[in-house]
Amino acid sequence: MNAGAKEFNEAARRNTADLRQRDRIQKALAGYYLKREDYQNRFPDWAGARDLAAEIKREAINHLDRYLDEFASRLEARGTKVFWAPDGQAARDYIVGVARQHKVRSIIKSKSMTAEEIHLNDALEQAGFEVVESDLGEFIVQLRREPPYHIVFPAMHLTRQQISDLFHDRLGSEPTNNPEDLTMIARRIMRRKYCEADLGISGANFAIAETGMISITENEGNARLTTSLPKIHVALVGIEKVLPKLSDLALFLPMLATAGAGQPITCYNTLYGGPRQPGESDGPEEFHVVLLDNRRTELLADAEQRDALHCIRCGACLNVCPVFKNIGGHSYGTTYQGPIGSVITPHLRGLQDWKHLSQASSLCGACSQTCPVKIDLHHHLLHNRRYAVRLRPAPVENCLQAGLAFVMCRPRLYALAARLARIAQPLSRLVEGTVLDPLRAWTKTRSLPPMAVKSFHQLWQERKKS
């Protein structure tokens, strides 16, 4: 077992033993389920909407080269600087370069999982820049120096009390359990930061090829301030975020809000098409769009799994995933948690190191059923398992699987093996649950049924004779 798999197992063991956290996540999501269902039902045809969304993303991803060119050239025509970053290093270097070149003093940043993916904050801080997260949840986890727990709800694992304690310790505020008071504490700090910051960094929810614009959807208004008050705006955009037409947003904005947060539409939806134009009174003087590949094109080259690039990062697959709900977001050790993370992380960061995530699933399929853009998530986990076996089969499991197949291809050997197992059964009962028990992975927490006295084969034969 590699180090990543070991760490995952330990974290999963620790977090599944934390009953209070498991309970908190279940409760936090209970409200989401009701609201999501309600707003999903307000779509004239949710199933049809999913079909259409999947079709639009398929078109965008299958012709990504064309749409990205269109997107970039329209942005450039309005004076935006577009940088094509082949990997995280290139993107970090470029953004740090922009900050250095302008000698910025303070950076404000709105929520971006793509920035988490390339550890942008670490790079900026190492280069001597202060970065403040302006999304409330992100601000909280930044203060705790931990990664987001969930791609949409970064601080969902924390109680109000914990947040109050955190603010008290780190910001010196008075303890309070009132969510509005807690928000006001963060808001007072952020307002000052918005005014001080000379560089604003954002992600993007969608990149519209037709008009050369990025779309950002949010509930707090922080992204608007982050992108419009500082004199420079840098948007980091994964290349898969492209949508062909502006009108596609009419479907994708309500769909993202519904699937992601159980909302009809998010409070603020903004399009950004360039820096301040001549005659305009506000907006950034410079606008940079960094288009990030970071091995997305490798996924694109895989015809079987390409649809994983359809993902709009709504987090719905996490919300319905029984594995996520029981182990929590931090167990994964990835930027993207839950089913989508388990599907794409092996592609983005190496199969050998991350294949355990594809194995850590009961393949229940709740993710695929809920995905608004119809990514066949649990089938991709199956495919990843097959790739992993091809890449480097595990010796013990290899023998077991080969042996099992050998037996199952020989009915008489199968019957003999079953008979031997019945004889050996009382022995295994003697050691049940102890370290000597070969089945202790099961019996440690679960009772094991005895084998039937007679198999169906035997019962059938007796029946035939009588």
Add this chain to the structure above:
Amino acid sequence: MKITLFIPCFVDQFYPQVGMGIVQVLERLGHSVDYPEAQTCCGQPAFNAGYWDEARAVAERQMTIFRDAEAVVIASGSCGAMVQVYYPELFRHHPREKEARTLAAKTFEFSDFLVSQLRVVDVGARFPARATFHDGCHALRELGLKKPPRQLLQHVRGLELVEMPEAETCCGFGGTFAVKFPMISTAMGEVKCSSIADTGAEYVISNDSSCLMQIRGILDRQGRSTKTLHLAEVLAQT
């Protein structure tokens, strides 16, 4: 109709009464049942673990055995999904692809077969008890069988069916997942079992014995008295 039974390996060895229940119900409805004795396993353990060559070898055997069957009734939603959904995928661009598709098309999970093929919802069963139904994920999502088992249970005399809030949530079994990640599997099972217990049902019924093995295993350790039964065992009661 001539019906051929596919009794998956773990039902054969651990839950033969489920297979016998299916035989009883089908015969009660006036059908003759055949059971080719050379059958073993559908190949799902290898397939799910990524060992597709091994899975194909096992699947090919079953394809040969069931070649001449008119209709195949399978005693598990999970193994049913393996044959119906995954055999065609496993044999894509393989010389036996057509055969895999043919077997997939004539294979039915037990409750699906009764309702969609025999068009029966009342099999004349009687089982006076309060029970809740657990949807096996494969039957529910791969095969889309939310309704058939419930339609059948609603016609069982004396049976009071109460839905649990987490009916569609996975029990955490997931084949080798249950032993590769026992802590996650058990946690998922605990959520399921609390949901079952909250209904106050005496029985939890499912169309998948593998889920029931997981549920039973955890209920036992929790010291709960709720009993587990396969749908076929309930429908066989008169």
